[in-house]
Amino acid sequence: MQIHSNPIPQIKICGLTNAEQALGCVAAGADAIGLVFYEKSPRNVTEEQARAICDALPEKVPGVGVFVNESFEFIMGKVKTCGLKAAQLHGQEGPEMVARLRESGLIVIKGLYVNKAPLLKEADDFDASGFLVECGKGKLPGGNAMTWNWGEVRGFGEDHPMILAGGLAPDNIAQAIDASQPDAVDISSGVESSPGQKDLDKVRAFMDGVLQSNLRREPRRIF
Numbered sequence: 001m002q003i004h005s006n007p008i009p010q011i012k013i014c015g016l017t018n019a020e021q022a023l024g025c026v027a028a029g030a031d032a033i034g035l036v037f038y039e040k041s042p043r044n045v046t047e048e049q050a051r052a053i054c055d056a057l058p059e060k061v062p063g064v065g066v067f068v069n070e071s072f073e074f075i076m077g078k079v080k081t082c083g084l085k086a087a088q089l090h091g092q093e094g095p096e097m098v099a100r101l102r103e104s105g106l107i108v109i110k111g112l113y114v115n116k117a118p119l120l121k122e123a124d125d126f127d128a129s130g131f132l133v134e135c136g137k138g139k140l141p142g143g144n145a146m147t148w149n150w151g152e153v154r155g156f157g158e159d160h161p162m163i164l165a166g167g168l169a170p171d172n173i174a175q176a177i178d179a180s181q182p183d184a185v186d187i188s189s190g191v192e193s194s195p196g197q198k199d200l201d202k203v204r205a206f207m208d209g210v211l212q213s214n215l216r217r218e219p220r221r222i223f
């Protein structure tokens with residue numbers, strides 16, 4: 001267990017494809033592990049890969065399924081087959097979908113963007129457990145490794161449970177947290193050796209960066 005003198009945000013590491021690397025992320029301090037169910041992503045996982053990762057995770061660390069414009073039935077099928085405890089909705093899913101998934105007992109993260117729909121100003125339409133905020137640039141709905149002006153969303157995080165994402169890396173995470181004051185942070189590309197392969201030295205360097213940040217309040221617990 002790590003001892004912190006200052007509060008730090010929760011940490012989700014996304015785009016895992018095998019249990020060994022997922023457990024390495026947990027040992028380094030990850031609070032949640034993301035599994036991408038999106039065929040256009042280089043991090044897309046099979047049910048077998050996701051099941052193996054969720055089976056290996058400690059009870060307190062949820063496996064988070066990342067989905068883009070899938071049906072309720074598709075998402076719940078993956079939840080049950082793979083043992084997911086949370087769903088991250090990264091497309092145009094509406095408030096009804098968020099409500100249905102929450103009623104099913106899941107932690108539900110809704111992705112919102114600064115530069116494209118769904119926009120941050122739509123947040124109050126959703127009864128989500130938390131909002132993942134991204135800039136909205138890049139070809140994929142997420143996982144584009146694109147940095148942006150993280151300080152833009154500081155006000156949003158004062159009023160909403162906020163997960164900061166997009167272009168985070170070991171050498172910028174302290175600055176990103178200081179600027180945006182998030183409840184949680186989410187990283188994929190910045191701790192990879194290649195898409196879908198996590199480099200545990202980079203993961204540990206990312207955690208060191210988080211510890212050097214200056215979060216000025218206790219974060220809301222999302223995961």
Ligand SMILES: O=C(O)c1ccccc1N[C@@H]1O[C@H](COP(=O)(O)O)[C@@H](O)[C@H]1O
Nearest residue numbers: 014041142143145166167186187188189
């Ligand atoms: O990572 C992906 O491939 C992905 C695909 C589709 C939707 C979301 C995806 N990833 C999410 O995007 C953020 C930011 O990624 P990065 O750190 O800039 O590479 C990531 O944390 C995932 O939650």
